[in-house]
Amino acid sequence: MNTRRATAEPRWVRLLLTGVALGFLFLFLVLPLIAVFWEAFAHGAQAYWEALQDGEAHSAMLLTLTIAAVVLPFNIAFGVAAAWAIAKFEFRGKSLLTTLIDLPFAVSPVVAGLIFIILFGAQGFFGQWLVANDIKIIFALPGMVLATLFVTFPFVARELIPLMQAQGRDEEEAAVSLGASGWQMFFRVTLPNIKWGLMYGLILANARAMGEFGAVSVVSGHIRGETNTLPLHVEILYNEYNQIGAFAAATVLALLGLVTLVVKTIVEWRMRKETEMLTADLPPEKTELPPSVATERP
Amino acid sequence: MSIEIRNISKRFGNFVALDNLSLDIPTGELVALLGPSGCGKTTLLRIIAGMETPDAGNVLFGGEEATHVHARERQVGFVFQHYALFRHMSVFENVAFGLRVRPRKERPSEAEIRERVMGLLKLVQLDWLAQRYPSQLSGGQRQRIALARALAVEPKVLLLDEPFGALDTKVRKELRRWLRRLHDEMHISSVFVTHDQEEALEVADRVVVMNRGHIEQIGSPDEVYSSPASPFVYQFLGNVNVFHSRVHGSWAEVEREGENTEAGSIAFVRPHDIELDLAPLPGGMTAVVRHVHRIGPLVRVELEHEAEMIEVELTRERATTLDLPLGKTVWIKPRQAKIFAADTAKPADKQPFLF
Numbered sequence: 001m002n003t004r005r006a007t008a009e010p011r012w013v014r015l016l017l018t019g020v021a022l023g024f025l026f027l028f029l030v031l032p033l034i035a036v037f038w039e040a041f042a043h044g045a046q047a048y049w050e051a052l053q054d055g056e057a058h059s060a061m062l063l064t065l066t067i068a069a070v071v072l073p074f075n076i077a078f079g080v081a082a083a084w085a086i087a088k089f090e091f092r093g094k095s096l097l098t099t100l101i102d103l104p105f106a107v108s109p110v111v112a113g114l115i116f117i118i119l120f121g122a123q124g125f126f127g128q129w130l131v132a133n134d135i136k137i138i139f140a141l142p143g144m145v146l147a148t149l150f151v152t153f154p155f156v157a158r159e160l161i162p163l164m165q166a167q168g169r170d171e172e173e174a175a176v177s178l179g180a181s182g183w184q185m186f187f188r189v190t191l192p193n194i195k196w197g198l199m200y201g202l203i204l205a206n207a208r209a210m211g212e213f214g215a216v217s218v219v220s221g222h223i224r225g226e227t228n229t230l231p232l233h234v235e236i237l238y239n240e241y242n243q244i245g246a247f248a249a250a251t252v253l254a255l256l257g258l259v260t261l262v263v264k265t266i267v268e269w270r271m272r273k274e275t276e277m278l279t280a281d282l283p284p285e286k287t288e289l290p291p292s293v294a295t296e297r298p
Numbered sequence: 299m300s301i302e303i304r305n306i307s308k309r310f311g312n313f314v315a316l317d318n319l320s321l322d323i324p325t326g327e328l329v330a331l332l333g334p335s336g337c338g339k340t341t342l343l344r345i346i347a348g349m350e351t352p353d354a355g356n357v358l359f360g361g362e363e364a365t366h367v368h369a370r371e372r373q374v375g376f377v378f379q380h381y382a383l384f385r386h387m388s389v390f391e392n393v394a395f396g397l398r399v400r401p402r403k404e405r406p407s408e409a410e411i412r413e414r415v416m417g418l419l420k421l422v423q424l425d426w427l428a429q430r431y432p433s434q435l436s437g438g439q440r441q442r443i444a445l446a447r448a449l450a451v452e453p454k455v456l457l458l459d460e461p462f463g464a465l466d467t468k469v470r471k472e473l474r475r476w477l478r479r480l481h482d483e484m485h486i487s488s489v490f491v492t493h494d495q496e497e498a499l500e501v502a503d504r505v506v507v508m509n510r511g512h513i514e515q516i517g518s519p520d521e522v523y524s525s526p527a528s529p530f531v532y533q534f535l536g537n538v539n540v541f542h543s544r545v546h547g548s549w550a551e552v553e554r555e556g557e558n559t560e561a562g563s564i565a566f567v568r569p570h571d572i573e574l575d576l577a578p579l580p581g582g583m584t585a586v587v588r589h590v591h592r593i594g595p596l597v598r599v600e601l602e603h604e605a606e607m608i609e610v611e612l613t614r615e616r617a618t619t620l621d622l623p624l625g626k627t628v629w630i631k632p633r634q635a636k637i638f639a640a641d642t643a644k645p646a647d648k649q650p651f652l653f
Contacts, residue, residue, distance in 0.1 A: 170382035173349055174444075176369045177376040178396035178451055188399070192386040 079156025087164030113218025139221030159201030306355035375448030582631035
């Protein structure tokens with residue numbers, strides 16, 4: 001059929017644009033990914049496997065997973081609370097809070113790390129007190145968790161704010177007028193409505209938590225086998241000309257990234273399905289007989 | 299249960315939503331809060347429901363103080379303009395919600411819940427939709443489900459916030475008659491908010507006309523329409539021609555007969571209360587036909603009289619007999635008018651115009 005829409009470009013334009021996009025994708029995403037695996041397996045699967053068996057690599061993986069596991073629950077709590085406050089209530093300083101949520105995106109991660117050094121480092125504000133009470137934050141797990149929390153905080157909140165704003169307060173108010181308590185309202189109405197958005201935000205936050213380099217690098221102190229996360233471990237090995245080790249560890253990160261991508265796609269698909277359900281074409285109103293209470297009721 | 303509202307005031311920043319407002323709603327009545335947007339009618343409804351807290355004043359339910367009773371304990375059924383159905387729950391679960399969130403001791407058994415919910419769905423004639431989701435329903439169906447959900451908790455008061463505002467005209471008309479019949483059967487005190495005067499006049503036992511945070515008039519639909527207490531009510535309920543004193547001067551013939559056309563008063567004439575003829579009318583005046591709109595059974599004629607537009611409504615039959623071409627000069631004469639003193643906006647203590 002020769003029906004051309006007004007917005008449709010000629011065939012060659014479409015091919016060109018698609019080609020440019022795909023070429024770019026290949027050059028900057030697929031090629032590096034292949035290179036990582038290529039380098040990792042440069043001396044065969046045996047060498048690759050041995051590089052991964054290294055004790056320091058193991059502890060780096062464990063540390064990365066630990067940090068993510070600690071950070072994500074905090075992200076749920078902070079993200080939902082912040083989004084709830086911003087989307088459902090009017091209060092003084094709301095726009096300030098909205099801006100502050102974006103701060104971690106605007107600030108360089110290295111600066112974020114330095115903030116925690118200034119606060120909790122030996123020469124920092126709370127340094128003396130922390131040393132006196134024998135609490136280690138900087139160059140230890142708590143500091144790395146804090147730095148990761150800082151850089152991952154916006155993801156959940158930013159995902160939820162527009163969603164909750166679009167959904168409005170009506171359903172919550174309906175729940176309350178029907179006698180629901182605050183918790184019942186949250187778990188039966190609010191949470192089911194935002195679950196896919198929350199999941200999406202968490203996936204992004206998780207990817208960032210596992211891959212974070214700058215902020216964590218500043219507060220970690222690079223103590224081998226103790227405070228090295230996977231990304232830091234990769235850098236150290238690379239700087240020591242341990243190509244196989246570095247790239248083997250990098251493949252683990254890349255695999256984590258690929259898993260994230262798959263889960264993200266599934267969640268996106270679910271979210272789209274739910275929005276489609278909300279906007280689906282409505283069946284026409286039945287008009288043959290007006291609804292009557294009097295005639296139909298026995 | 300009766301609702302008493304005592305000297306309620308509510309501000310949002312600098313905006314005064316309700317200004318020292320008092321209102322009694324007797325048991326079992328269906329009351330309409332009618333007014334333009336921003337008049338405070340929805341705020342008043344939300345204060346009754348406990349979703350807003352008044353800055354001053356009290357709300358009494360059945361004579362008991364309820365101002366600071368939490369919304370969840372007020373036993374109020376609330377129906378929202380945009381339905382506010384729980385989108386992730388089936389129709390059945392939506393209606394069952396109010397029963398399921400009850401404390402364990404008061405919660406009915408699963409069988410009782412099923413029986414109650416299906417009974418309500420039969421009442422709104424949508425029992426065949428029990429397993430559907432809200433997104434699969436039409437607007438009219440959604441609002442009936444929302445009503446069933448509100449009724450499930452056996453509320454003492456039913457509050458409806460522009461319940462038919464989001465529906466198209468045909469469905470809206472059906473649903474409001476249906477609501478009226480439902481109310482006649484259940485006799486539950488109900489308050490509904492609307493900006494549609496036709497809806498208020500058709501459905502309500504009593505109409506509360508609101509403007510800028512206070513009540514302009516309370517009365518039966520007939521009272522507020524036929525004897526409006528203020529120029530605002532007159533203008534809000536139906537179309538109207540306004541004649542200021544400036545125009546009065548030109549109504550020379552009018553002044554001759556009327557005794558109450560003093561300067562500074564406003565005369566209101568409904569478009570259907572103006573007689574129109576091709577032949578001179580004694581005591582009438584001339585005007586030029588500018589537009590003729592045929593709207594269903596009515597014909598609306600726009601006339602120009604000394605640069606003022608005057609609207610006249612005729613039956614289709616009459617308009618056909620007269621045959622009004624544009625630009626033709628015709629005679630018009632108000633059959634009746636309502637006069638208010640312009641400065642006080644209070645009804646002038648005078649007999650209506652006699653032209």
